[in-house]
Amino acid sequence: xxxxxxxxxxxxxxxxxxxxxxxxxxxxxxxxxxxxxxxxxxxxxxxxxxxxxxxxxxxxxxxxxxxxxxxxxxxxxxxxxxxxxxxxxxxxxxxxxxxxxxxxxxxxxxxxxxxxxxxxxxxxxxxxxxxxxxxxxxxxxxxxxxxxxxxxxxxxxxxxxxxxxxxxxxxxxxxxxxxxxxxxxxxxxxxxxxxxxxxxxxxxxxxxxxxxxxxxxxxxxxxxxxxxxxxxxxxxxxxxxxxxxxxxxxxxxxxxxxxxxxxxxxxxx
Amino acid sequence: xxxxxxxxxxxxxxxxxxxxxxxxxxxxxxxxxxxxxxxxxxxxxxxxxxxxxxxxxxxxxxxxxxxxxxxxxxxxxxxxxxxxxxxxxxxxxxxxxxxxxxxxxxxxxxxxxxxxxxxxxxxxxxxxxxxxxxxxxxxxxxxxxxxxxxxxxxxxxxxxxxxxxxxxxxxxxxxxxxxxxxxxxxxxxxxxxxxxxxxxxxxxxxxxxxxxxxxxxxxxxxxxxxxxxxxxxxxxxxxxxxxxxxxxxxxxxxxxxxxxxxxxxxxxx
Numbered sequence: 001x002x003x004x005x006x007x008x009x010x011x012x013x014x015x016x017x018x019x020x021x022x023x024x025x026x027x028x029x030x031x032x033x034x035x036x037x038x039x040x041x042x043x044x045x046x047x048x049x050x051x052x053x054x055x056x057x058x059x060x061x062x063x064x065x066x067x068x069x070x071x072x073x074x075x076x077x078x079x080x081x082x083x084x085x086x087x088x089x090x091x092x093x094x095x096x097x098x099x100x101x102x103x104x105x106x107x108x109x110x111x112x113x114x115x116x117x118x119x120x121x122x123x124x125x126x127x128x129x130x131x132x133x134x135x136x137x138x139x140x141x142x143x144x145x146x147x148x149x150x151x152x153x154x155x156x157x158x159x160x161x162x163x164x165x166x167x168x169x170x171x172x173x174x175x176x177x178x179x180x181x182x183x184x185x186x187x188x189x190x191x192x193x194x195x196x197x198x199x200x201x202x203x204x205x206x207x208x209x210x211x212x213x214x215x216x217x218x219x220x221x222x223x224x225x226x227x228x229x230x231x232x233x234x235x236x237x238x239x240x241x242x243x244x245x246x247x248x249x250x251x252x253x254x255x256x257x258x259x260x261x262x263x264x265x266x267x268x269x
Numbered sequence: 270x271x272x273x274x275x276x277x278x279x280x281x282x283x284x285x286x287x288x289x290x291x292x293x294x295x296x297x298x299x300x301x302x303x304x305x306x307x308x309x310x311x312x313x314x315x316x317x318x319x320x321x322x323x324x325x326x327x328x329x330x331x332x333x334x335x336x337x338x339x340x341x342x343x344x345x346x347x348x349x350x351x352x353x354x355x356x357x358x359x360x361x362x363x364x365x366x367x368x369x370x371x372x373x374x375x376x377x378x379x380x381x382x383x384x385x386x387x388x389x390x391x392x393x394x395x396x397x398x399x400x401x402x403x404x405x406x407x408x409x410x411x412x413x414x415x416x417x418x419x420x421x422x423x424x425x426x427x428x429x430x431x432x433x434x435x436x437x438x439x440x441x442x443x444x445x446x447x448x449x450x451x452x453x454x455x456x457x458x459x460x461x462x463x464x465x466x467x468x469x470x471x472x473x474x475x476x477x478x479x480x481x482x483x484x485x486x487x488x489x490x491x492x493x494x495x496x497x498x499x500x501x502x503x504x505x506x507x508x509x510x511x512x513x514x515x516x517x518x519x520x521x522x523x524x525x526x527x528x529x530x531x532x533x534x535x536x537x538x
Binding site: 040041095099100102155158161163164166167168174178181182185186187188189190191199203204 | 309310364368369371424427430432435436437447450451455457458460473
């Protein structure tokens with residue numbers, strides 16, 4: 001993908017993200033039809049579906065040869081990342097959307113032949129757009145985000161950690177996770193992977209880890225975090241395969257080894 | 270305390286809270302001197318101290334007979350809640366203040382003969398002021414907050430839970446807490462007790478529980494949550510004594526029994 005092409009795609013993607021966000025803000029107090037998916041707490045609303053449909057029709061109209069991976073199923077049945085693939089979560093943090101009417105994001109990652117080219121995370125109610133093009137830096141609205149600090153005292157870091165890591169689980173011995181919580185300065189949980197990736201990119205969190213995420217939760221975040229010098233792997237330090245669900249750790253590389261080798265690998269089941 | 274007196278105190282307290290917040294916003298990127306208190310993660314900065322000093326001098330100037338309980342030690346040595354007592358946390362969520370430059374609050378509770386009369390929680394960077402006078406409702410900025418819903422499906426509630434509840438601790442068997450996390454719809458952790466009380470008052474969270482808090486962390490929140498029909502006790506359902514540290518549960522009363530009897534008392538050590 002050459003720069004001119006990418007800039008054109010970026011321009012449209014940004015326009016659509018802002019337009020979709022504006023529609024969501026206008027309709028934020030409309031009555032919702034809430035359904036559940038994988039389990040009783042895996043929520044989906046008409047707004048998730050309408051927003052994904054909006055992206056799908058726009059993309060197919062301008063770029064009929066691009067593929068789409070979307071959370072709500074309007075995308076394509078994508079088996080490879082060949083060509084240009086839009087990876088979309090229309091509302092990341094649907095539980096927050098339903099219960100809090102904020103703290104959710106539109107997440108759009110655009111990959112070409114498997115390489116993350118564009119990332120857009122739009123915290124809709126805060127009206128904060130995090131964006132990046134590969135090799136051109138990451139931005140919060142119009143302001144470029146500084147590179148993550150190269151030195152970071154692990155004991156002074158703040159991590160985004162879902163509470164399920166500390167419950168008995170199939171991935172990691174929870175005792176190791178308890179030790180991790182006691183070792184770092186603080187832990188937080190905000191309920192939106194996209195927003196937590198954005199917080200890592202801007203340095204509000206030094207790392208974020210989660211258990212079973214899909215491509216749409218992380219595709220944009222990976223590109224944005226990359227651009228400030230952050231690193232994203234599975235929770236055991238392995239490369240992410242966007243075509244299947246996996247655990248995820250995104251963080252400042254200065255603390256990655258301490259988290260992975262010191263806690264997650266030690267507790268691996 | 271009669272209404273006229275209380276309105277006058279409220280007016281000044283609100284003015285000082287907004288002024289202190291404005292000063293903090295102006296100085297948010299100034300270099301900080303960070304010290305630690307009880308442990309390496311119990312942070313205090315010059316901004317905490319300066320802000321408390323600002324309140325103390327203003328209060329003592331206008332109300333020399335009022336007492337002050339403040340986190341940073343500029344207050345009085347208060348042994349009873351007789352008379353009018355200002356209970357102040359100049360920056361609640363100092364870790365967020367230092368690391369995130371947001372998600373912290375000024376918390377001011379004003380009690381008369383042990384009864385909470387006024388509560389002010391100011392989320393400084395979001396510029397959201399939560400306020401209440403006893404019996405006159407709670408507000409977010411100029412807008413009155415609705416009463417909490419009288420019916421609440423426990424399985425659909427979202428709770429603010431510090432990660433330490435899920436680590437081995439001296440209060441509650443952590444297995445019970447794991448069950449609680451699995452039983453409710455979602456759990457969050459924001460790192461500021463005052464803001465989490467405000468989130469309960471506005472319905473963004475249905476409950477918030479924490480382990481060892483002091484009067485300044487909760488005094489304002491108790492008054493505000495009361496005004497929307499919420500309830501605040503120790504985590505075992507007992508009355509709070511503001512003169513000593515205790516565990517805290519603030520929540521919609523519709524789910525209090527389920528949390529306390531179903532999980533916290535069962536796991537009590």
